[in-house]
Amino acid sequence: MKTLNIKIFSITAFALLALTVGCKKFLDIDPLFTQDAENYFQNPGDYDLALIGAYDLLQGSFLNVWIGEIASDNSIAGGESVNDTKGLHEIDDMIHGGVNIELRQVFRWNYAGITRANYILQNKDNIDFDGKEVILAETRFLRAYYYFQLVKFFGDVPLIIDERLGVDEVQDLERTPKSEVYAQIEADLEYASGILDWTNPVKGRATKGAALSFLGKVYLYQDKFTEAASTLDQVIAEGGYSLIPDFNQLFTVGNENHSETVFDVEYSGLEGGSYDCLICLEGNAAPGFHGIRQYNGPVYGDGNSYNLPTQELYDAFSSNDLRRDASILDIDAFIAAQPNSGEITYAIGGGGHTGYYNNKYIKKQGEIGLPDNDLTSPVNYRAIRYADVLLMAAEAHNRGAGNDAKALEYVNLVRSRVNMPALASGGAQLTQEIWNERRFELSGEGHRFFDLVRTGQAADAIDGFTSNKNELFPLPQVEIDLAGGNWNQNPGY
C-alpha cells in the first residue's frame, strides 16, 4: 500500500513537473501585430515613419505662443479663473517657480521630440538607401528646433546626441553649458541646410530656407550678428520668399503655404481631442483657447478667453497701422459695429479681462475643427515667416557691421506692406525702431518675451521682472529631483 502510494505520488509529480518545465516555451510569446522598438529600421519606409513621429512634437508649439506672449508685456493669462491653468497666471505675474505644469510640458515635450529624433539618428547606419540623407537632414533640423526651445526657456540643458537614455543613466547627467548646446544646434542646422532643397513638394516638411532662417535666429540669439546677417542674406537672396500683400490674410486657414511661409507647424481640424492630452492633438489648441468666452455672434467662435492682449500693446500701435486691428480684436468695438449688435453676447472670464483678444490665432467661423472644437483648430502656427527673416536680417546688419542701409531696406519692406512710412534713422535709434517693429509685426506669435530678454529690454518692459533671474525660466523642480538632484536651479529661483 505504502509503496503504491509513493508510486502514485512520484508518477504524478513527475508528470506535473514535466508539464510545467517542458512548457517553458509556452511563456515565450510576442506582442501581436506591433513592432518592437529594438528591431525596427529594417527598410527605408521605417525611417520615414519614425520621422513623422519626430515631427509630431512640433504641435506642442501652442505653448510657445502662450508663454512667449503672457510672460511679456503683450498679454495677460486670462481664462476661467486664476486657478485655471495656474502656471500661466504665475508666469503672467512673474511669480513662477519650480512647480509649473506648463513649463514642465515645455521641458517634457521638447525632450520627447529630441528622443524621437535621436532614435532615428541612433539607427542611421542600419541600412543604406536613396533619400536617407534627406531624412537625416530633416531629423537634425527637428532636433535643433527642439533644443533651441529648451535653451531659450531654460539655458543650460543636458545635451543628448544620437542615443536614448535609460532611467539609471539620467542620474549621472549634467546640464550642458548653453554654448555647447548652441554649437550642436548650429551643427545640426548647417548639416540640414546643406542637404535640403529650398522647396519641398510636401507641405509641412522642413526646407533649406527653414534651416537657414532658424540658423540665423540662433546666431542672433547669441549676438553673432555677422553670421546671422550672412545666413539671413542667403535666405533673402536665394530663398525666393516674398511678403504677401494683405497682412489681414496672413493667419487664415485658407491662406497657408504661400510665398511668406518659411516654416509652419502644421495642424488639422479633422480629428477630435480631449483636454487630458493637449500634446496628442492634431489640431492647434491656441485659437480655441484664445476664443471669446461663451461668444454668440458672427465671424468668431466661442472659446476660453486665454492670452488676452493688453491695453498697453494696443496703445503702442500707431492708429493708422492696420496691423493693430489685424493683431488685436477689440471685442466691444467689433460688436458695436455689427448690424445685430444687440443680440451678440459673450462672457468675461474670472482669469482677467482686457477687452482685447488675440486676433491672429483665434477661433473663427469656417475654421472650426471637429469636436471638441476648442482644441482642434486647423490653423497652422507660423513658426518663421519671411517678415521675421527680414526683421532679423535688419537687426543683424544694424547691430553687427552697422550696415544701416541694408537694415533700413529690410525693415522698410515690412513697413511698406502695411503702408507705414519708411524709417530713415540709424545706429541705436534704428536698433530700437527695429525692435519695436518686431513687436508690431509679430505680436501674438510667441516671440515677444524672448525678444525682450535677448535685447535686454525685459526688466523695463515687464512688470515684476527681476533681472538676473527672469531671463530664464526655472527648471521644473521635479525634473531636477528625477535626474538625481544634481542640477543647480537657475539663478534666483
Added chain:
Amino acid sequence: MFKKILLTLIIGALSSVITAQQTTITGQIKDESGITIPGVTIVEKGTTNGTVSDMDGNYSIKVTESPTTKLLYTFIGFAPKELVVAGRTKIDVEMEPSVAALDEVVVVGYGTSTKKELTGATSKVSGESIERLNIPRMDQALQGQVSGVTINTNSGSPGGSSSIRIRGLSTFGDNDPLILVDGVVYDSEGLNALNPNDIESINVLKDATAGIYGVRAANGVIIIETKKGKANSKPQFEVSSYYGIQQASKRLDLLNAQEYAVIKNEMFANGGETVPFANTDLGAGTDWQDEVFTTAAISNYNVSMSGGTKSTTYSVGGSYFTQDGIVGGDKSNFSRYNARVNISTELSEKLKLNSVLLYTHESRNTLPENGIGSVLYNTVNAFPTDPVISPDGNYSYLEEVSDIINPIAQMENTHNNSLVDKIVGKEELVYKINKDFDFTNRINYNYALVDTKVFSPLAWYGPGKAQNSAINEDLDPSLVEIGDSVFIERGASVFEQRATYLDLNFESFLNYSHVFNTDHTVKGTLGASVFTRQGAGLNGTAFNIPNNSEDYADISANQAPGGFLNNVGSFQFEERLLSSFLRAEYGYKYKYLISGLIRRDGSTKFGPNNRYGIFPTVSGAWVFSEEDFFTVPIITFAKLRASYGVSGNDQIPNFAYRAQLNGEGVYVFNDVITQGVALGRASNPDLRWETTRQLNIGVDLTFWESFNFTTNFFLKNTYDLLFQPDVSAVIGSYGPGGQPPIINAGDVSNRGIELELGYSTDPRKALVFSSNFNMTAISNKVTAVPDGVDFLPGASFGVGGNIATRFEEGFAIGYFNGFETDGIFQSQEEIDNADVVQQGAQVGDLRFVDQNGDGVINFNDESDKVAIGSPIPDFTFGLNVNVRYMGFDLSANVYSAIGQEIIRNYERQQPYANQLDYVIDRWTGGNPSEVNPRVTTSSTQNTVFSDYYVEDGSFVRLRNIQLGYTISKSLLEKIKVESVRVYISANNLITLTNYMGFDPDIGSAGGTLAAGVDYGFYPQARTFMGGINLKF
C-alpha cells in the same frame, strides 16, 4: 512522533490478536429529514478500523466484541455521533446537523477544509444570506458580510460595479482580489453575469494561505461555489420572484430660484459686476432633481431544479432580471438572462465528472456618470431660474455656463448600449486512485462576446456648449474640408465594437488524505495549472446616420460620402500563466495543525529576466480547547491560528517589460493627417511582480456551542509596488502615446484587526434567532515612494488644476492634501493685523493656516498644504440579524463605515452654477459666518482645494430589512407544494450620515487615487420589494 505511531500500531496489532472475537454490524445512516447520507466515516473508536457508508447510506463494519466497543460516526456538516455497540448487530443512525458549524465545509484553493481544521484566515458567507438581500450583484451583496473586506459602490447605476478591497489597499495599481466562480476566474465587471440566487457559498481567503494562488493572490481571493444537487434526493423545483420600485434615497438641498437669484445678485455685486436678476421674486423655479430622478422598477424571476440519483447530482436553473435606473429609467437599464447546468456524475466507481455551465446574456444602457459633464453633475449645477423647456419649445440652453448642459436633453441624446454574451464553465474529472488519492483534471473556460454601440445624434445644447455635435439649433451638421475647398457634412455618428475574450485554464492536481492511526491526519496537494487569456476586438465609427435617428444607428446605414470620416480600429492581446504548487498539511488529533505550501508561477507579464516567482506560506493552528488543562466550561472550542507567507501581484499591462512602437507619431503633411510611428512605453526588462508578505494571528472561540467568536490581527506589507511613476523628461517618454516605464518601487503597509461574532439558537426550535456582527479596522500607510519622487499626484479638484489626492510616504494611499482653513476673516483689521500674509484676502474670505510658519500663505507651492482627509474608513461594521418565529421571519442587514472623508467635487465653481443651500449661511456683513465664505464673482482663493471642500463621509445604513411568512407544510401538502414563502423587503431604507452629497457610499470614479472624490456619483436607490419563493 514516529515512535508514537509505531507504538500505537503495535498495541493495535496486539489487541487484535488477543481479542480475536469479532462481529459484523450493519445499518443505514440518515439525516434528520430521513434522507440517507453517503460517505459517512465510521470508525471503531480507539482503532484504525473503519469504513464509509455507501450511496444509500448503508454500511457494514467488523468490530471487536466487547462491552466497551464504540462506533464513531463523522461526516462534514453534521455533529459527530458516538454509540456503544452493546451487542447489537444492526445500528441505524440519524445524524444531526452541526450547530456549532465547526464542521462546515470551507473551500480553499484546490481542496476543501473545515472550519475546525483551518489554519488560515478565511471567512464564509452562505448563499442564503446573499440571496436574501435581493441585491443584483454579488459584490454589493457582500458588503458588510465579512470582516476584512471593504466594498464601495463605484456607481449606483444598474449593473454598476463595486470596488472590493480585501484587507485594505496594498498597491498603487490594481487592488481587485482574484475572484473564482467554481474555479473560473471572473473580473469585477464580469460579476454582472452571476445571479446571486445561484450562489451556494462565498469563501474569502484573506491571509497568506491564499498564496496557493501565487502571483495573483496578493489582493486576496474570493472563491464562489454555485449550487449543486444532493445525491439520492427527489427533484426539487424552486420558483422565486420579486418585484420592486426604486427611488432616489436622497435629494440634495439646492437653492430654489428665488434663493438662487438673491445669492447670485449678491455674488455679482460683490464682484463689481451688474447684477443678473432685476427681479428676484422668482418662486421655487425648476427643481432639476425632480425632473431627472424617476421611480424605476426592478424585478427578478428565478426557476431552478435540483436533485440527485445514486450516482448523479444536478442543479439547473434559469433567471431573468431587469432593473431600470432612478436616473434615466430605461436609459440606464440593466437586464440579465441566465441559464445554468451543474451536473456531477460517477462515470464509474472511480471516475467522477463534475460539469458546470453558465450562459448569460446581459444588456446595459449607460448615461454619462461620475464626472464633470455627467447627467447628475449637470442636474446639480443647472440653474433653477431656467425652465426645462424654454417658451420657444427647445430644451433650455442654460447659456451662462459653457459646460453645463440641460440634463434632460442630455439623457434624450444619449444612446449607449452594451450587450454581453457569456459562456462560462468547467469540465472536471476526478479519478479516485484509491482511498487516499484523488487525481483531478479540469478545464475551466470563460468566453465573453461584448458588443458595444454608441449612437451620437446631432445635438444642440445651446451656444458655446462643448457637447454640441451640430452647429446650430436647426441641427445642421458641421462641414469638414477633406481637400482643397471640398467639404462634406459631419452628421450623426455611430460607434460599434465587437470584442471577444476567452480565458482557458487547465488544472491538474493530486490530493492525498490519510489518517494514520486515527490521530495523525496527513493531507497533501500537488498540482499544476496552465492559464491563457486572449482578447480581440474590432470597432468602427460611421458618420451621417440617416434621419438623425437611433432607428438607423448601424454602421451599415451610414451615408458618409466616399466613407470619409468613417474609421476603424482593432485590438488583440494574449497573456499566459504557468504554475505548479504543493501543499502539505499535518494534524495531530485535530489539536495541532500545521500546513505549508509553495507555488511557482511563470507569467508572460514579465520578461525573461524575472519570469518565474516562488511563493511560500506556512501556517499552523492549536486547538487548545482539546488540551486536558483547558477547563473553561463555557468555551467549547478554542483555537489559535498563525500564518505567514508571500504572495504576488502581476496586474500590469502586457509586455510592459519591452519597448514597443505603440506611441502616437502623427503629423499633418499636405493637410492630411499622416500616421508615423513613435516609441510607446519605455521598457524595463527587469520588471518583476510585487510581493506581499502577510502575517496573520487569529483566535476562534465557541461559547456555549452557539456563540462563535473570531478575531484576526494582520500585518500586510507590500513591496516593490508595480508603478508607473514620473521619470526624468530627458528619457523622452512624454510625447503623444508615450509613457514612462513601469517599475518596481514603493512599499505599502496595512495593519488591521478583524472581529466576527456569530450567534444562533437551535434551528429546530419554534423561535430561532441568529445574528452575526463583524468589524474591521485597518490602518493603511505608504512606507516608500520611488527615488526622486515626493509624491504621486492623484485626482484633481475642480476644473483645471489643484491636485487633491496623493500617494505619499507616511500617509494613506490617496489621502487628501490641501490647505487647512481657520474660519473666516471677519474684518479688515483682522486681515491687516494678522501674523500671516494671505495675498488677496478680503473680509469674508476663508482664512488659511500657515503650516510652514514663514508668515505667508504660499498658494504657489506645496509648503502650506497638509493632510486634510483620507478616503479610507477607520472602521467598518456589518450586522445581520435574523429572527424566525413560527412561520414568520424578520431579517435586517446594517453596514457602517466610520472615519473616512469625501471631497465635495460636484459643484461647478462658476458664477451661474447652482449651489447647495449651505450658501444661504454665507458670510455677509450682517451674517458673520465662521464657516462659509462670502460669495463673489471676482477671483478669490476660496476656491483652492482646502478642508472647506472635505466632508466627513461616515455613515450607517440599513441596507436591507425584510419580513417574510412561510406557510405551514400541513396546509400545503394537499397541493403538493413543499413550501411557500412570501416577503416584503426594503433596501437602503435608512442612511444616517452628515455627508451633504447624494450617497456617502462611494468608491472610485477612476483608479485607486480617485477614491472618495465625489463628482456627483450615481447614488444607490432606495428600493421597496415584494417577493415569493415556492418549493415543490
